[in-house]
Amino acid sequence: MRYVEEFRDPKAAKGVLAAIARVADEIGATRDAPVRIMEICGGHTHAIFRYGLDKLVHEGIEFIHGPGCPVCVLPMSRVDECVEIAERPGVIFTTFGDAMRVPGSRKSLMQAKADGCDIRMVYSPLDALELARRNPDREVVFFGLGFETTTPSTALTLQQAAREEIGSFSVFCNHITVPPPIKALLDDPHMQLDGFVGPGHVSMVIGIHPYDFIARDYGKPIAVAGFEPLDLLQSVLMVLEQIRDGRAEVENQYARVVPEHGNPVSLAAIADVYEERPSFEWRGLGEIDASGLRIREAYRAWDAEEKFGIGYAVGRKKVEEPEGCACGAVMTGRIKPTACPQFGRGCRPDMPLGALMVSSEGACAAYWTYGGARVVEPAE
Incomplete structure (x- = not known):
């Protein structure tokens, strides 16, 4: 099927993975000093885990899961x-x-x-x-x-x-x-990010220029991506090449769907x-x-x-998260889902504490479904 099979071609994927590894070595990315790339969209998070891209890319590439699930970010x-x-x-x-x-x-x-x-x-x-x-x-x-x-x-x-x-x-x-929370993350002094994979479906509506501030004001590269394995791998390569070349631009890998100025x-x-x-x-x-x-x-x-x-x-009351629930920290990329003390214990798909375990785009659901992450309490 056009626009599907060619973006799942194993031979082509191996070629892009080899290029990612080459550029990662050129910029000195290692497991201890990785290039941290945030995928903003929850659909991208699930695709990364569904296709095992986190395990296939160079060890010096770390995916950071952003606040790209509208159900998850709802208080x-x-x-x-x-x-x-x-x-x-x-x-x-x-x-x-x-x-x-x-x-x-x-x-x-x-x-x-x-x-x-x-x-x-x-x-x-x-x-x-x-x-x-x-x-x-x-x-x-x-x-x-x-x-x-x-x-x-x-x-x-x-x-x-x-x-x-x-x-x-x-x-x-x-x-x-989408753009305001990205700015909030970039303004956070504790948030260390080297580049972004931009959301494909959102960009189909708004185009690519609402992300100009990321490159212009913060000097971070971003590549708007599709959802197939090669889409994501090509986008990672585009971000790495920008870092290698000392560039910071908004690039559109998903041009077959995303118009420059939106719909x-x-x-x-x-x-x-x-x-x-x-x-x-x-x-x-x-x-x-x-x-x-x-x-x-x-x-x-x-x-x-x-x-x-x-x-x-009429004015709102702030509601605190359940005790031990780390949805906020996972959502903003500060920790991985498995670092949440409730993951697989008090929070599972059949009894969720937080939205990230429920939503079809939630990071915790991705780790549970595709990441092989299971926490089983020891028998008493």
Whole structure:
């Protein structure tokens, strides 16, 4: 299949791996002094482990897992607010499936559903809008969640709801943007990074220029990457070659999908429906300025936060992580998942404490599924 088979070709992969090893040796990368490359996207994290790329690359290359999973970076307080909305009489709460089992401080949406709340999994915000058409006597709320990748579909759905004047539909907006948390990580004096593998799906919407500041202001190379093994290996090679040559640029390995200036239709819909929040809380990073989106005044009638009087509309309470849970440290690349004291003990896929073990893009789920990492308590 075009654009799949050629990016999984073992012979080509061996050639790129040999080139990575050669350049890594040229810049003096070793196991004790590795080149630290952060893959921003959780989809990249899973691909790295699924294909064993962390074991195939030169020993002087270390992958650092960034905050690229929108479910994972959502603070527990926002999950609590989802549950609070779902518990209101007459509400049908709709969400993507990967958010169902994310723990809040009281319960997850899955547990709230078991307790009798009408919570339904949908595949698109348009599915939620159709539910509102069929249930005009109910309040149908869509859990708008994700980076720039999913933001356009929610925006287009809100435009449709406004055209049809479907007042029983609203969106609980938790859409966030990628560049601000990267800046927050680069401003952290304890965060040692040599380069980035940029997110492919996000860049398909926004293009490559929102990352210019990474190279211009911080002198770090970045290569926007696809999701096949050769995509990722080629992107690593591009970053290493920049380091070797003393360059810092934004390069586009995924040019077959990612246009330089993004998708104009998607960007127009986002600009029409959303505006920047002054700040938004990220799990593990705290409040980050201008990192979240909120619904503009013209569409405020479909803003669940305003309609139900919760969250930033009325002031929020910070919720502490469960004791021993290191989601924040894993999310920001400070530690590996296996260094969390709860990994495989108090936090497993069947009984997660944190979102990173639940989400299909979570780093802990990647380590558990593909990394061969299992922690088994000794028998008493």
